[in-house]
Every structure is written in structure tokens, then in C-alpha cells.
Amino acid sequence: MQMSREDLLRAYRTMRTIRLFEDRVMLEMATGDVPGNTHLYAGQEASAVGVCFPLRNTDRIASTHRGHGHSIAKGCDIDGMMAEIFGKSTGTCHGKGGSMHIADLDKGMLGANGIVGGAMPIACGAALSAKTLNRDDVAVAFTGDGGVNQGTMAETLNLASIWKLPLIFIVEDNGFAEATSSSYATAGSIPARGEAFNVPSVAVDGLDFFAVHDAMRDAIERARSGGGPSLIHTKTARYYGHFSGDADTYRTREEKEAMRRDQDCLKHFRKRVTEAALLDDAALDAVDREVEAAVDQSVIAARAAPVPVAADVMTHVYVSYP
Amino acid sequence: MQMSREDLLRAYRTMRTIRLFEDRVMLEMATGDVPGNTHLYAGQEASAVGVCFPLRNTDRIASTHRGHGHSIAKGCDIDGMMAEIFGKSTGTCHGKGGSMHIADLDKGMLGANGIVGGAMPIACGAALSAKTLNRDDVAVAFTGDGGVNQGTMAETLNLASIWKLPLIFIVEDNGFAEATSSSYATAGSIPARGEAFNVPSVAVDGLDFFAVHDAMRDAIERARSGGGPSLIHTKTARYYGHFSGDADTYRTREEKEAMRRDQDCLKHFRKRVTEAALLDDAALDAVDREVEAAVDQSVIAARAAPVPVAADVMTHVYVSYP
């Protein structure tokens, strides 16, 4: 595929931002200043960015508990996200949602989700809106290799298929659902499940931004032209434990080291674009520095931001309630 | 397949009993003496009997809202069933369950079900019991072409597959879910859905007792020997409307007449066994008369039976509740 230098830099910047954002959140968790727990997306950047890069702002995504990467890739502002994670009133959701509920409807991000499998029907609804209102927008439903087993997946595949909705299912397969391996929990083949519902399905290397991006272009093309839903199975790698507090002992040290060494989608991207002389290391290093500064800034701002006031507990339950 | 004369007569008697039982329930509904509504199984007899005939009493089935046929095929006593449908204290469930909840655990009938898709996990649990307690019993989960879309289907396929449970999925496809055609509502292929979860799946002519029976023998063989679950898709015909009060206007008179004329599994059976000289018409006619008398008797007994007493409302909620 051909991409302009600007686009390549933008794609890299987004992936890099996700990686540094997540590494930084992990560090901030250790300070004890971040409430609750987070599910970090580090390692899977090529999937989120490969999927969201070709989307328009008016296209919509519904995400999972591991939603930071999707949010950043769809254009959410990292200052708002970091503040949300710190539970501040300047957060994307005014500090009321937290890591697992980051949403920015103006950016087409319909929310991370605390319920595994919960996002599929919601994204399906966005696709239904687009079709009913004759917009050629598409919707993307994210799930993991564990969430793919949830009944909502099959139900939504069927509904999107018979209604020919512009919905794209992204199954991000990082090999694990919490401590449980997908080799144990997920029977058969994920693309075969999509095909069984007449949904064109492909498996791609989720560590390869370009492979994901190309598969998305085909799916988007199909969706915008009324061809209905698609499924993309991206094989990827989860760098941290399931959540920030997970000791991750169910994976051996060796395999975790090998993963970080051999399965780094950022290294892959850099190698690919520099070898093809599309970008040089200097340009990429510059991006790294920019991003580092931006992430630092987001933490400084989040820490300095005010906390919500007690009265905020009662707001936003209803639009109107006598 | 080879079956003894006794077995053939027994299979025919069971199918015939279901047909007459359902025709009679429809008539009794018209008298206004039967509470509520019923979903009649008439037309699908070869499926229920083909499936249950090769089962043991200790094998278990979980059924649907259209459960009369499955119950009779699994050995439930029609006097108790008819009394239950009339809401009498002599009913299978003491008059507390009704048509949609007929159950007889001693016969391995774990209940009809008012919730579409509700039975799949329950049957899965019976299969789990068999496996955990090292019994070589099997469990059967019934669903229709509409219920197959419910999330519980996919979830149970996955669970039974990874745990290699002795569970057999029977999808009885009568072409309709209420007034909605499966051609509209059910995407892709049902056997392909099973295969996508690594569950061996076949489609058979649900009007042909012998075809269903043979498919079951393979599935049972696999289940008892630790080979795990199977799926059988039986294409069948629903003679009445969705429920006893359904005007059934979404099907044309012509197609309904043609269905009763050309898709009668009882006629098929009779033709097959008489042409092969396995049974003669006289013997089959004798069965018809016997069955007719038995069904008459069940109605007479049900009508004469006492109704539950008011105090029964409070019983059977718990085994013990201070």
C-alpha cells in the first residue's frame, strides 16, 4: 500500500503515543495516585492504529476494558484521558468513568467497556444509525480472544449479517483472557465463526500495521458500499499482565522476554519504513521525543487538575428527572 | 439400519402418540378449558423420536417451549402431561408448570423452557455431571432455527467443545420462529456454526425418522466414548401456527396444504416400513387405534382430575426456608 510521509509519521506517532502512554500509566499506578486498576494496551498498538487510521472522525468504535489504545487511535486527547485515569474533573468523563469507561462521542469513541462482550451490540447500533440515516459511516466493534466467546459476539454477527450493516468486528487475539490461554478457552477458528454467519473474515498479523490497515481498507470499502459486515482477526501481543496488578506468573519469564524482543510492532514499523527509505531514523526519533514530552505534559496536567466536587455524584444520571 | 419389529412398532407408536396428542390438545384449547396457550409439535415427530429413541432413560434432554413431542419421545407419561396442560394436581408438575414447563427428571426430561435458548446451558450441565461422575450418559440440547441465534447457543457450543462434553445439539429447523422465516433471521449455515467451534455437525432430513436416528447413533457413540459434542440440524415442518392462537397468515394456504400433504413424517414412515415389508398396514392401524384410545383416556382423566388447592401456591419454592 502507498502512504504519504505525513501519514506514515502520523501512524507512527499514534502507535508511539499509545506505547508511552501505557508505560507511563503503569509507572503512575505504582505511585498509588491512580485509583483502581487499568488494563494496558502496550504491545497491541499496530492493531488499534491499523484499524482506526483509515477511519473518519464520524465513523464510530466501541471498545473493551483494554481501551486506551483504541481511544488514542480514534483521536481522543491524551490530556483528557490521563486526567480521567487520575479521576480528575478535567478528565474525558469528568472523572466519573475512569480507565474502563473512557468515551468521547465527538471523536466517534463510544466508550471502553467493563463488560466483556458488551461493546458488540453497541457498535452494531451505531452501524444501524448510519444505515437508517443514510450516512456512509461505518462502525467498529472491538473484542479480545476471550470476549469472542461471549454470546453477544454470535448474536451481533448474525444481526449485522442479515441487516447488512456497516459493522467491522475486530478480534484482537493476544493469546490470553486474564490468565486463561485462548488455546484452552476458544474452540475452533475465529474467522470460521464469522464465515459461518456469512461475514467475510480474515486473519492478519496484528503486529504489522500495514497488514491490519490493508484488511481494514477492504472491510471499510465493503461497509461503505452496502456490502455489510466483516471480521478481522488480529494476532497480537500483550506486554503487561492482564491488569496493572497482575503478577503474570502464568507466562514464563523467557516467553515474556522473547515477546518484547521479537514481537514489538513499533520496531517492526521502524524497520519496515526505514529499510524502504520511506522515513529515516532521525524523523522517527524526533517523533519519539515529541511524544515523550506530550505524555509527560499529560501527567503533569492531570496531577495539577482539580478533583470533582462532591455534588457531581448526583449529576448526569438523567437528562431530566423531576 | 436394522431395527427389530418391536422397535419399529415402538417408534411408530411414539410418533403417532405425539401427533394425536397435539391434535387433541389443539381441539381441547378450543373448548376454553385449557389455560394459556400451547406450542404444538405436530409435524416434527420424526425429529423428536429419531433423537430420543436411541437414548437411555438415564440420558437427559433439555427442551424448548415446543416440548410436548420431546417429552413423549423421552418417555413422559401422557396422562400426567395432559393433566399438566389442563392445570390439574395430577399433572407432571402438579399443575404449577403448564405446557411450557413440563419436566420429569426421573425420565431424564429436564424441562421444556419458556425462554428461547434457555435449555442449551442446562443440558450442558447434565453433560458435565455425566462426565464428572464418570457415567457414560449423554445429554441432548434442543433448540429451533430461531433459538439457534441466541447467544447461549454459541457459548454452549464453545464450552461443550473445549470440555469435550457428551452433549448433542439438536437444531429443529421448521423454517419459522414465530412469524419470522429462518431465511430472513438466520444467517449463514447452522452446521457451519457448529463446525466453527470444532463440533462435528450434520444436516439431516428431519422428516425421516431413520435419517435422524442414524445421525443420533453416531453422535451418541462419539459422546459415550469421550469424543465430545455433536450437532444435528433436522429440517422439519411445523403443522400448526406458532402457538395455538396463531392465525398463521404469514404462510399461504397453498404452502400449508402442500406441507401437510407432502411433508408428513408419519406417512413417510408407514410407506418406508410397509414397502420394505418390515411392518404391514394392519399392524400400524392397530397402533393408531391403541394410541387414539390412550389419548382419549388422558383427556378424560385430566378433565376428571382435581385442581390444585390454594395452599399449593406457597409450596416448592425452596427445599427449606425458615
Added chain:
Amino acid sequence: MARDPSVIVLGEDVAGGAGANGEQDAWGGAFGVTKGLIGRFGANRVLDTPITESAFVGAAGGAAMTGLRPVVEIMFVDFLGVCFDQIFNQIAKFRYMFGGKAVTPLVLRATFGAGSGSGSQHSQALYPLFTHIPGLKVVVPSNPYDAKGLLIQAIRDDDPVIFLEHKLLYDTMGEAPDAAYTIPFGEANVVREGDDVTIIALGRMVGVAEAAAAALEKDGINCAIIDPRTTSPLDTDTILEFAEQSGRVVIVDESNPRCGMAADIAALIAEEGFDTLKAPILKVTAPHTPVPYAPQLERTYIPDAARVEAAVRKAVAHGA
């Protein structure tokens, strides 16, 4: 729907006959309520769904967040269990979790109630479950006039609304103007004035209360009857005002008693209307059991006028 093109209707057989050779729009919903809509508004706005409540109820939620006003039917409220997550964790909480950004104008219609011999899984009330959940509005009309005004309000409302119709009330005839009108949520209907005892009743129980009140009147016992019409929001002012007036309260409710609607209203009065109470707050509800099938048992299960009458007499007798 004519007024607002963003309104769509979806559910199982809301038209009926999809993909069949015979009549389209054969059902118009399990109770014929939506019949005729597909002819007027087309299959693009009146959608038959497969039997996948989680998918289409959740989709209605996602659609509501993105520009549509879905009216979704799940036939029997008893089926909420297969899609409850989408209702109570997703749809009900979008606005709050997202810090006020989401607006989710959605109506979930379902029938409820015992009395039709439909058995334990097709006869429950269950509105206490929805009333418990912040973010949902819950409507339980007791007559055709209210049903129309409340439904139009529900469709125009910007919050998710659970709209529950008692299946035995479909046959009640009653005045309802053709013109569109709305009844605001959180405004109880004073069905009947009366100084001796205040009866609070919902849905089909309003009629039961009226029958009891009529009989009691002959013995000179005058009952007020308050129909909250919506359980969330609840018109606490009117309830407290009338509880205070008579000082004797009987609450009649078809739902199960534990953490039920009658308990909810009784607790309100016991806290905020205590000082003027002259008698215990009496509840006439279904027992703590599933709904039985046999008609004789079902009749015992459902609160009837006789039980309401007895409760009222007990309230009047207390400390008198």
C-alpha cells in the same frame, strides 16, 4: 413516528412475516400493538429481529447514542434476563459513566403481569428490578388514556424508558383522544378522593383497588386511590400528601414483595410521612413465589379486591 424520522421500531415480529410467502405484518408484535406500522413507515424503520435480545436491545442503545430514537419491544418483560446487561450496565449508565456526554433516548416496551395462564416465565411484573437501577425511567400505565400520553412522552423523552404494559389490560376499553398528547413522568394520578384510607396502586392493580373502594364505600369507608403511573421517577409529593391526609395507607402491587414496589413506597412514607400515620402501612402484594400455572393457583397469587378490602378494614380498625 410521522413527526420524527429518527424514531424506529424494532423487535421480534413487530411486523411479522419477514422472509415468508404469506402476509407481511402478520403479527404486529406479540399482541398486535405495532400492526400497520411497517405499511406506513417501511421496513427501514420497522425492523423484525432475530431472537437475540442482547444484540438488538444493545443495538438500540448504541443507535440511541448516535442519532436514532428506537422503540424496542421484548414481548414479555420476563425475557429481560437474556439482555439485562445491555439494559442496566450499558444503556442505563452511558450518560453517567461518560460524564454527561451521552444522550440515550430509547423506549423499551414489554408486557408484564399474571392472569393469562402463561406460567412462571411469562407472567412476572419485575418493574422493581428496573426501578432499582439509576439511569432508567420506568412507566407502568393503568389505562388506555394514560398509556397513550405516557408512551408519547416516553418516545420524546431523552432518557432510556422502560415501558411496561399489563397484558390483561390490552382488552380494556377506555377514552383516548386521537390527537397526540403527553403525560409528564413523575406525576401520580389521583384516581379517587377519600379521607379514610389512602390506597396506592399501579397498573392492573388500580382497577382492583377501585373495585375494593367501591365496595367499601357502601360501608361508609372512603378511600383515595393514587396511581403513581411511573415508578421512576416517583411522585413522592402526591403520595406523601395523601398518606398524610388519611394517616392510613394500603399499597397494592402485583410484583413480588421482597425489595418490591410496595416496600419501596411503604419505606418512603415510613421515613417522610411518619408523624401523621395512624396505622401500620399495609401491603397487598403477590407472595414470595414464582407465578403458578393452574388458574386456581394464579388467582390466589394475584392480589384481588377481597384482600384489598380486608387490608383497608384492618387499617381503619387500627387504633380506632
Added chain:
Amino acid sequence: MARDPSVIVLGEDVAGGAGANGEQDAWGGAFGVTKGLIGRFGANRVLDTPITESAFVGAAGGAAMTGLRPVVEIMFVDFLGVCFDQIFNQIAKFRYMFGGKAVTPLVLRATFGAGSGSGSQHSQALYPLFTHIPGLKVVVPSNPYDAKGLLIQAIRDDDPVIFLEHKLLYDTMGEAPDAAYTIPFGEANVVREGDDVTIIALGRMVGVAEAAAAALEKDGINCAIIDPRTTSPLDTDTILEFAEQSGRVVIVDESNPRCGMAADIAALIAEEGFDTLKAPILKVTAPHTPVPYAPQLERTYIPDAARVEAAVRKAVAHGA
């Protein structure tokens, strides 16, 4: 489990590490509660499940009907929505619908409660939903000793039991003998005697009530504290006895207020304990909102000792 081979444990990561190369039994449940069991009883009786609550909770129900005694974990009670049908329409109703034929000995364990910064979908209480459903028993222990005795009772009980543990109570240390013992359901624990006001509290709120009572004692206000321990069955005798004794009642509950647990208990007293009441029945509960994320908001959401104290003082002041 050692005592009864028909007891099995299943749920997501109740062992943890299935199919992985590293440590097996890596998790022992989301909170490490079931760690060690797989080593002792084997993968045949301790089963990690896929993320399909409807399938494995329903399977536990089917297994319970056919000879096993499953103890199934769903991690966070908030997830009940994806499997609610199997719980409330199937498992809870088998026995009744089948005319008493079914016995369904099953324990559904889950954590509940706010205070861990887990957000709206991982912090709810929700036991009012289960308490509303006939056929279910509901246990909400407040300390380690009760938790053990009630859990053993739950496993030996022949009815389906919802067993809810507050996630912030896992770190509470407390006396619990090693030997097995059971605590019967429906027997409240009198945490504290006191004549002035009766506080009824559940789960983590018992500790909150004790803190308030200790402070109030300094001002000569003596509170009794009653911990029902099980919400269904509910020990109405003890609650009414103590309500009567003091005539002043404060109910402290972490669940949402509408059709909630506090309302349920208040309504009981308002009907059966009315005559001896000296003051309004006061409720201290979470507000009618989802659980917010920011710690400052979450602290405001959860009832605290200060609010309980204020309520008790209000009750004492009333009509005094």
C-alpha cells in the same frame, strides 16, 4: 470439597493459567480465594471457564439438577446481567415450575461493593435484585467468621444460594476456627446491644455502623446493631424484636435506595412493628446514581459513619 465428591468449583480463572506455559493455578479466582484448590482436587473438579457466564452458570444449574453441587464464581456481581436469565428464570424456578421435583444445590459466589475505584460496572451491590426473586437465597456476610460458616452452609444447602462478598472485606482479619462449622440462614447476628436506637446493617456497612455506634456511645447514645447476614431468608423476628425494643430504627445499606434492601426492611417494620415506633424509620443508603470512579465521589457515594451518626441523632431527637 474433601467431604463431598459431588462439590465442584467453576468460573473464570478459579485456577488460572489453563493452557499457558507458566504457573498453573496462577490466579485462584479474581481475588485469589480459590487458590490451591486445583492442586488438591484436580482439574476435573476445579474448572476454569471461558468468558461465557450464561453457559457456565446455566451449566452449573443443570449440573446441580443432575447430581453435582457446583460452586460457581462470577467475579463481580455486576456481571450478573449477562447470565441473569439462567439465574432468575431457570435456576431459581426449576423447583417451583416442576412441582417440587427439582433440587438445585448451587452456590453462586461473587464480589460486590464500592470503594476500590473500579467504576460503575465493577462496584455495585445488587443483592436487592436477587432478594426480589423467589427461589433464591441470598447471603451477604460482614466478617470472616460469618463468611466461613455461611459459605459451608451454602454449599451444604439444597437450594440455589447467591453468596456475595464485599471486595473490601477480603483484607479484614478476623477469628475463624479451622474446623468446619455452619451458620444457619435466616438468623441475624446481634452485633451490639443498645436501647436507644436499633441500627440494621449488612456486609461492609456493619463496620461503618460499629464506628458510628462507638462514637455515639461517648455521648451516651446506645445503639443496637443487627446484621441480618442473609437477605433471603430474612430474620424478621430479630429485626422486629429490636425495632420494638428501641422504637427508633436506622437502616444502613450500600445498595441503591429504590426497591433496595433498606426499603425492604423499613417496610417490614412499618407494617409489623408500627405500634412501638417512636420515630421515622431512617435509611442511610447509596444515592440513586451509578457508582462514580473518582475517589472523592466514591467516598460521597458510600454511606459513612458520619451519615449514620447524624441519622441516629435525628432518630433520638425525634419526639424526645
